[in-house]
Amino acid sequence: MSRPAPVTATATVGPALRAEGIAKAFVSGKVRTQVLDGLTLSIEAGELTLISGPSGCGKSTLLAILSGLQKVDAGRVIALGSELGGLDSRALERFRLLHTGFVFQGFNLFPALTGLEQVELPLHYLGLSGRQARERATQSLDEVGMTPRMHLRPSELSGGEKQRVAIARALAKQPELLFADEPTSALDAANGQTIIDILHRIARTHGTTVLCVSHDPRLIRHADRVLSMEDGRILSDRRPAPPAATPEGTAP
Amino acid sequence: MxxxxxxxxxxxxxxxxxxxxxxxxxxxxxxxxxxxxxxxxxxASVYITGSSADLWIGYPGTQSVSLGRPIDPDVEMRLRMDPAVARVEPFYWVDADWRGAHDTGGESVYVTGIDARADGLMFSQALPPALRERLAEPDAVIVDRADVDKLGVTVGDTAVINGHRVRVVGESSGLRALGGVNVVTSLDTARQLDNDPTDLGRPTYLLARLHDPAQADAVAARLRGDKGFGPYDVWTARTFARRSVLYWMLDTxxxxxxxxxxxxxxxxxxxxxxxxxxxxxxxxxxxxxxxxxxxxxxxxxxxxxxxxxxxxxxxxxxxxxxxxxxxxxxxxxxxxxxxxxxxxxxxxxxxxxxxxxxxxxxxxxxxxxxxxxxxxx
Incomplete structure (x- = not known):
């Protein structure tokens, strides 16, 4: 994975993700909750974008919609040039298989599989041969620093290590879009810091568009762009000063 | 993967x-x-599966071995005339009443009269030659190991079948009957034990062995058509065994x-x-x-x-x-x-x-x- 960071190159192509006037409401019994209402947003390629806000502000729903896991009530989502609303569930699965990676708050690793197997598993569905899958999985695990422990099962790993395996699993697919939902909130400070560094590095070195939802303030310093949400609207959109980028940006 | x-x-x-x-x-x-x-x-089909006949000849419509009726002994001539037939032997089935040496009351038994020679077809697989030989002496019978308690005898004891005295000369194994007790005798003894005047010493079945067992179906079909010797039918051993088992399975x-x-x-x-x-x-x-x-x-x-x-x-x-x-x-x-x-x-x-x-x-x-x-x- 020694691809040179094509940050500027991809950035000129335009936004990797674009939401136009999206609305989403949930109905529970007779109560209808409007979570998102006419939200418009562009996410640039090759950046680590952080969406932060209090719980219930609609940030997870926004992530689900931008990643194609949930349909919108109104508006449209364009990801990598495809309009997600126009794809049926099978085509959406295909889109996710080819282009997206996910990291969840719960690590969601299969208890029976070793770290290496967890990472290899989705690769087979991409049509890679056993050898190719093994190579890519090893590479990804190396990138998150899990090589020495890649033959251990989740029960033998710490929380931070599990999350690193989960990141390697998402990363090995070489996705253009990487979605992370509260990736650090189940972790202590040190492990959280490691995860943030890894996510940031992925955006830098692979040119991956990383969209991260979190209320963890530690992440803000590392993000290229921070969107603050409240009540289904974006309150602020800012780019923090980039001290984090230079010292930690890994040379290709 | x-x-x-x-x-x-x-x-x-x-x-x-x-x-x-x-x-x-x-x-x-x-x-x-x-x-x-x-x-x-x-x-129900042990009589067939324990023997080495290729064809069974019996009364038309017989649904199970135990339900046979006597046929004309001359049918044997008809069988011998067919060049495919290597050997024919009769088999007697007599429903009889048993009284054991000890007081076990009456027991209804199936007397099966077989050709007791060492190379006989009937029960060739169920009875070893040494045991068959013992049937040669008059009034000798063999009972199954599983039935000795029921019959109240051991080897060497005497018992009475249909009023005739018989002597138990051996125990077989695997000849347990369905709904009764098998008692094996020689052809002569079986004829003596049969006190049904309508039977007149006529065999219940004829067993035939063929030169080429693979031809069984064809030979059976050929022999079946002849009506000159009174009513009889011909089945291959496999068909008749199946028929007997199915009869019991469906009947019960x-x-x-x-x-x-x-x-x-x-x-x-x-x-x-x-x-x-x-x-x-x-x-x-x-x-x-x-x-x-x-x-x-x-x-x-x-x-x-x-x-x-x-x-x-x-x-x-x-x-x-x-x-x-x-x-x-x-x-x-x-x-x-x-x-x-x-x-x-x-x-x-x-x-x-x-x-x-x-x-x-x-x-x-x-x-x-x-x-x-x-x-x-």
Missing amino acids: VALARKTLVYEWRRFLPAILAVGFAGLLQLLQAALVLGIFSS GAGAGVVFLAGIVFLVGAVITSQTLMAAVAGSVREYATLNALGVGVGNLRWVVLEQAFWVGAIGLLGATVLGFLLLVAARSQDVPVVLNIPITLLCVVLAMALAAVSGLVAMRSLRRADPASLLR
Whole structure:
């Protein structure tokens, strides 16, 4: 994975993700909750974008919609040039298989599989041969620093290590879009810091568009762009000063 | 390919154990039930399967060996005229009344009069030559090991059949009769014991051996047409054996009973297995949802569940086979009639795997809860 960071190159192509006037409401019994209402947003390629806000502000729903896991009530989502609303569930699965990676708050690793197997598993569905899958999985695990422990099962790993395996699993697919939902909130400070560094590095070195939802303030310093949400609207959109980028940006 | 289904099964074997046991015991029950029923009812055809005749000639329409009526002895001439026939011998069946040496009351017995020569066709496989030889002396009879208590005799004792004194000269094994007791004698002794005046020493069956057993069907068809010797019919040994077993199975309603019980076993097994598999799927639902988020199709995930069901079935069957084999050996050693043939065994295997497959299909429904959007809170 020694691809040179094509940050500027991809950035000129335009936004990797674009939401136009999206609305989403949930109905529970007779109560209808409007979570998102006419939200418009562009996410640039090759950046680590952080969406932060209090719980219930609609940030997870926004992530689900931008990643194609949930349909919108109104508006449209364009990801990598495809309009997600126009794809049926099978085509959406295909889109996710080819282009997206996910990291969840719960690590969601299969208890029976070793770290290496967890990472290899989705690769087979991409049509890679056993050898190719093994190579890519090893590479990804190396990138998150899990090589020495890649033959251990989740029960033998710490929380931070599990999350690193989960990141390697998402990363090995070489996705253009990487979605992370509260990736650090189940972790202590040190492990959280490691995860943030890894996510940031992925955006830098692979040119991956990383969209991260979190209320963890530690992440803000590392993000290229921070969107603050409240009540289904974006309150602020800012780019923090980039001290984090230079010292930690890994040379290709 | 990472064998997710298999690795999960091995790692979380405790979770899958109830399903494996359910499939295993369902398979075992089906198998033993079939073996018992086959065993019990195959004794209806032991006269045929324990002999080496290729053709059986008897009264037209006879549905089971035990229901034979006498035929004209001249039919033997007709058989001998056919160049395909190598050998013909008569077989007598006499329903008789037995009184043992000790006070066991009356017992109804089937006297089977056989050609007792060492190379005789009748019971050639059921009775060793040394034992057959002993039938040569007048009024000698052989009873089955399984029946000695019922008859109240041991070897050397005398008893009375239809008013004639007979002497028990040996014990056979595996000649247990259905609905009665077999007593084997020579042809001469059987004629003497038969006090039905209408029988007039006429044989109940004629047994024929062919030069080429492969021709049995053709020869049977050829011999069947001749009406010149009074009523008779010709069956191949295999047809007649089948006919006898089926008669008993259908006549007693055992066939329907077996199917009914097999259905219940299947249902109970499928309920337990599918519930267990569903719980196993539910236990990994977040991981499945994550795979789906990463783009692994629902179809592929279903396949994992089905594969798990397949392994559960295969392991269960393996256990059932080992246990079933031991139980069958134990049953044989205790003279419990058990018989298994390959088609029936295969049928049981297919049923058990179908049970696993149905359970897998039912368990797939749990995957509906593997909605990746639910992972985002």
